[in-house]
Amino acid sequence: xTNKAGKKRGRQRHxxxxxxxxxxxxxxxxxxTRLVRTPDDGVQVDPSxxxxxxGAYLCDQPACWDQALASDVLAKALRTTLTxxxxxxxxxxxxxxxxxxx
Numbered sequence: 238x239t240n241k242a243g244k245k246r247g248r249q250r251h252x253x254x255x256x257x258x259x260x261x262x263x264x265x266x267x268x269x270t271r272l273v274r275t276p277d278d279g280v281q282v283d284p285s286x287x288x289x290x291x292g293a294y295l296c297d298q299p300a301c302w303d304q305a306l307a308s309d310v311l312a313k314a315l316r317t318t319l320t321x322x323x324x325x326x327x328x329x330x331x332x333x334x335x336x337x338x339x
Contacts, residue, residue, distance in 0.1 A: 255294040258314045259301040269294040272327060274315040280323035282330040291315055299333025 253266040271283040273290040283292065293314035295301050305311040306327060312319050319327075 257296040258293045259304050274317050278317055281326055297332045302331045
């Protein structure tokens with residue numbers, strides 16, 4: 238359908254919103270990082286946002302990532318216990334982690 242000026246009128250596209258589990262700020266789904274509990278009870282980072290499993294979202298603030306790992310917020314959100322391997326995978330995706338020089 239077009240308007241009087243001859244331009245197409247379209248509906249504004251819906252943008253999914255998600256909430257950071259630590260700071261509770263709501264943002265676009267694409268701007269947050271999804272962590273997912275896999276069916277074998279592992280935890281991994283899901284950059285595509287499409288992996289199967291229970292998901293939780295973290296914003297890019299380093300303080301949120303630190304607090305998610307230091308407290309049990311992430312474990313509660315994913316309804317699992319985090320192993321050392323799980324924590325290492327999450328730390329590897331941490332946006333504020335120092336880059337090691339090797």
